[in-house]
Amino acid sequence: MIISQLGYFSLIFGLLASIFIFFNSLIQLKKNNSVISDKTTGLIGFQFFFVFISFISLIYSFIISDFSNETVYNNSHTTKPLFYKITGTWGNHEGSLLLWLLVLTGVLLGFIFKSKNEPNNYRLLTTLFHQIIVIGFFLFVLKTSNPFNEIFPVQKEGLGLNPILQDPALGIHPPILYLGYVGTSIIFSAALASMISNYVNKNWAKNIKFWILFSWIFLTGGILLGSIWAYYELGWGGFWFWDPVENVSLMPWLSLTALLHCIVTLEKRELFKKWTIVLCIITFALSMVGTFLVRSGILNSVHTFANDPSRGVYILTFLFVLVLLSFVIFIIYGNKNFTKKSEIFLLSKETAVLINNWFILYFLSVVLIGTIYPIFLDVILDEQISVGPPFYNKLILPFLIPFVLFMSIGPSMKWIKTNLKMGAKSFLVIISTLILSFITVYYIGEKNIFILLLFIGFFYLLLKSLSQFRDKTKNFAQIFSHTGFSLLLISILLNSFSAKEIVKNIQVGESFILKNEKIIFKKIAVEKEKNYESIVGFFEIHDEKNKTINLLPEIRIYNEPEMATSEASIKTSLFKDRFITINIIKDQNLFNVRYQHKPFMIWIWISTLLIMLGGLFAIFRKNKEVNI
Amino acid sequence: MQFLEKTKKSIFSLIILVLLILSFFIFKFALEKEKIYSPKITDNQIYTDFEVTDLIEEKKINFDQILLGKSFYLINIWSSWCEPCKDESDKLLELRKDTRIMMIGINYKDKKKNALNFLKLYGDPFDRIFIDKQGTISINFGAYGVPETFLINEDNKVLKKYIGPLNDKDVYEIKKIINN
Numbered sequence: 180m181i182i183s184q185l186g187y188f189s190l191i192f193g194l195l196a197s198i199f200i201f202f203n204s205l206i207q208l209k210k211n212n213s214v215i216s217d218k219t220t221g222l223i224g225f226q227f228f229f230v231f232i233s234f235i236s237l238i239y240s241f242i243i244s245d246f247s248n249e250t251v252y253n254n255s256h257t258t259k260p261l262f263y264k265i266t267g268t269w270g271n272h273e274g275s276l277l278l279w280l281l282v283l284t285g286v287l288l289g290f291i292f293k294s295k296n297e298p299n300n301y302r303l304l305t306t307l308f309h310q311i312i313v314i315g316f317f318l319f320v321l322k323t324s325n326p327f328n329e330i331f332p333v334q335k336e337g338l339g340l341n342p343i344l345q346d347p348a349l350g351i352h353p354p355i356l357y358l359g360y361v362g363t364s365i366i367f368s369a370a371l372a373s374m375i376s377n378y379v380n381k382n383w384a385k386n387i388k389f390w391i392l393f394s395w396i397f398l399t400g401g402i403l404l405g406s407i408w409a410y411y412e413l414g415w416g417g418f419w420f421w422d423p424v425e426n427v428s429l430m431p432w433l434s435l436t437a438l439l440h441c442i443v444t445l446e447k448r449e450l451f452k453k454w455t456i457v458l459c460i461i462t463f464a465l466s467m468v469g470t471f472l473v474r475s476g477i478l479n480s481v482h483t484f485a486n487d488p489s490r491g492v493y494i495l496t497f498l499f500v501l502v503l504l505s506f507v508i509f510i511i512y513g514n515k516n517f518t519k520k521s522e523i524f525l526l527s528k529e530t531a532v533l534i535n536n537w538f539i540l541y542f543l544s545v546v547l548i549g550t551i552y553p554i555f556l557d558v559i560l561d562e563q564i565s566v567g568p569p570f571y572n573k574l575i576l577p578f579l580i581p582f583v584l585f586m587s588i589g590p591s592m593k594w595i596k597t598n599l600k601m602g603a604k605s606f607l608v609i610i611s612t613l614i615l616s617f618i619t620v621y622y623i624g625e626k627n628i629f630i631l632l633l634f635i636g637f638f639y640l641l642l643k644s645l646s647q648f649r650d651k652t653k654n655f656a657q658i659f660s661h662t663g664f665s666l667l668l669i670s671i672l673l674n675s676f677s678a679k680e681i682v683k684n685i686q687v688g689e690s691f692i693l694k695n696e697k698i699i700f701k702k703i704a705v706e707k708e709k710n711y712e713s714i715v716g717f718f719e720i721h722d723e724k725n726k727t728i729n730l731l732p733e734i735r736i737y738n739e740p741e742m743a744t745s746e747a748s749i750k751t752s753l754f755k756d757r758f759i760t761i762n763i764i765k766d767q768n769l770f771n772v773r774y775q776h777k778p779f780m781i782w783i784w785i786s787t788l789l790i791m792l793g794g795l796f797a798i799f800r801k802n803k804e805v806n807i
Numbered sequence: 808m809q810f811l812e813k814t815k816k817s818i819f820s821l822i823i824l825v826l827l828i829l830s831f832f833i834f835k836f837a838l839e840k841e842k843i844y845s846p847k848i849t850d851n852q853i854y855t856d857f858e859v860t861d862l863i864e865e866k867k868i869n870f871d872q873i874l875l876g877k878s879f880y881l882i883n884i885w886s887s888w889c890e891p892c893k894d895e896s897d898k899l900l901e902l903r904k905d906t907r908i909m910m911i912g913i914n915y916k917d918k919k920k921n922a923l924n925f926l927k928l929y930g931d932p933f934d935r936i937f938i939d940k941q942g943t944i945s946i947n948f949g950a951y952g953v954p955e956t957f958l959i960n961e962d963n964k965v966l967k968k969y970i971g972p973l974n975d976k977d978v979y980e981i982k983k984i985i986n987n
Binding site for chain 2: 471475477491492495499502503506510554555557558559563565682684742743762764771
């Protein structure tokens with residue numbers, strides 16, 4: 180009770196601090212101080228501290244199961260394990276917005292610390308713009324989504340957390356994803372500030388690059404965790420469904436990736452200034468659109484916690500105020516400051532970056548249209564359609580081939596001007612690419628020429644990236660990310676083409692065969708855990724080499740709220756995952772068994788980690804002359 | 808030249824501005840839209856003038872064309888992801904034995920593959936099945952959720968409405984109504 184009060188008042192103090200910082204920055208801007216005052220820095224620290232206290236209070240209320248708190252009552256239960264009590268804090272609308280606020284104030288504090296050598300008015304303006312966002316979210320939380328609402332009389336037991344959210348990967352998925360999502364806010368504020376303070380130059384690029392990489396790495400990680408969760412928890416073995424909720428996380432990722440390449444060009448050559456600023460704004464706007472679509476209940480999914488239209492209207496209005504604000508600032512200041520024009524040669528890294536951006540922007544528009552077109556159509560024509568994988572495959576796959584080819588050549592371009600030479604090494608790469616692609620296509624038995632072309636493109640990127648490990652001026656950030664990306668594409672392609680599946684209704688003791696494997700249903704057992712009961716099936720698989728593999732799929736019946744989930748059992752190996760799920764068939768002794776071979780699954784996760792690793796290299800590489 | 812450049816720029820800005828404002832309002836309508844759906848049921852008379860799509864043949868047909876030729880129709884709203892629907896499947900199979908009733912299934916917010924799988928596992932009690940991907944058809948009937956069952960007569964009048972899975976008592980009641 181008292182802890183809830185503490186959390187609530189802490190939030191109010193946080194809001195007061197924001198208002199104070201806002202006006203304080205304005206006054207200091209007027210005075211034209213050469214150093215940012217300790218007072219401002221201190222206040223930003225306090226602001227973060229208040230939100231932190233509030234967040235800790237909520238976690239504490241969840242841990243002690245304080246059911247006088249409405250959020251805890253709605254989303255927790257005494258029988259839940261401690262880990263899920265804690266992760267339940269952000270597994271709901273109110274708590275997740277508090278987390279959003281925590282990250283929002285956290286990144287500003289980080290920015291202030293990391294920008295000590297930057298001009299003072301740039302730092303103040305960034306603080307000013309960031310406070311507008313912060314105040315907006317404080318009001319949103321306090322007005323429509325207060326996590327500290329009390330209920331009376333105090334309830335004895337809570338309603339519980341949705342069982343499919345009770346999962347370790349999903350427990351840490353929101354914080355990681357939010358660091359990426361909300362990290363883009365500081366890019367937005369800094370972009371606006373740099374425009375007004377006429378600071379869009381090399382130094383600015385160096386300063387903001389850290390935050391772009393920071394958001395990009397966490398966003399990649401967040402998406403990865405979400406995919407892993409979907410893979411083993413949703414129970415049908417897919418990892419990406421082109422679901423609108425997934426798309427809204429992919430969109431800022433795409434624009435961040437474009438921005439990442441642009442900012443390096445700005446850093447090296449002072450080019451693409453305007454475009455970089457536009458990308459900064461778009462990136463944050465897309466994050467906000469994502470928040471709006473997911474939180475408002477326009478989309479239906481596991482992420483939609485509540486359908487409260489007033490929340491949706493608030494975020495929507497706020498989003499448009501921010502976009503309009505940045506639009507106006509861009510119109511006023513955007514044209515004034517970027518008059519310098521340099522020549523771009525056709526064969527140069529600048530061109531490569533430009534082409535990269537065109538492609539990424541195209542992919543981004545495909546995803547954007549696929550996500551919001553159904554909403555628009557519903558409103559305008561009252562017609563309901565759903566956009567599925569075929570749409571994305573048709574529009575994205577063909578363009579991936581030229582994209583990866585440019586991606587392979589781009590890194591070996593030099594700034595300003597390049598003379599392309601075909602050495603023996605390039606020749607070797609091309610030959611090996613062709614051989615590898617033909618072998619792969621032959622092996623998976625695919626006669627489609629288009630698939631062959633896809634493999635050629637992907638393998639070329641892979642080998643080309645790998646061959647750079649021998650270069651003198653090697654750039655680990657780029658090599659790792661590009662290698663990771665090519666591996667990811669190859670794994671996804673192989674995964675979708677050589678997956679095998681069998682569905683059978685069988686009794687205990689019976690067996691069936693998939694390819695060269697025999698699957699035997701040994702027995703079932705009932706087990707009891709704290710928050711669920713489970714029926715475990717014991718399966719033995721004899722593979723072609725007569726090795727025995729045990730798989731133990733489960734059906735879990737959670738107690739609070741009462742709900743049955745099917746838990747897949749997965750055996751991962753280097754080349755394929757064996758994936759099995761069971762379901763009960765009513766009134767019979769039969770079980771519905773679904774057994775799948777998912778090739779190269781682990782490589783999808785590994786390659787995404789490689790992509791992230793590339794980002795980490797870029798962050799920790801200090802002051803060294805590097806390319807992208 | 809400079810004038811031309813400037814006009815081009817302001818037209819471009821104007822277009823973006825208009826697009827932004829337009830999308831704001833579209834999103835705003837989308838937010839409010841869900842509330843527009845309300846049951847079109849009047850005086851216990853079921854609303855039938857709308858198009859439905861067959862689950863298996865995927866053909867479109869007007870719903871009032873379905874309600875012809877029998878004296879009783881049982882409309883059951885179900886879904887493969889709905890746990891209680893599994894419990895009531897044998898009740899529906901029992902009712903199906905009575906040839907005076909036409910069994911109509913409304914497959915609520917489901918995937919075709921899952922739905923067919925469900926019917927394979929628990930038996931198919933329906934004469935016709937229609938899909939309701941968005942849940943709007945069910946709302947037209949005045950349904951609250953899944954499963955829900957409506958018994959209607961040849962005049963499209965709702966005789967009985969069951970919220971939640973059918974039990975033995977309900978089956979007995981339905982039989983009694985038909986026999987009278």
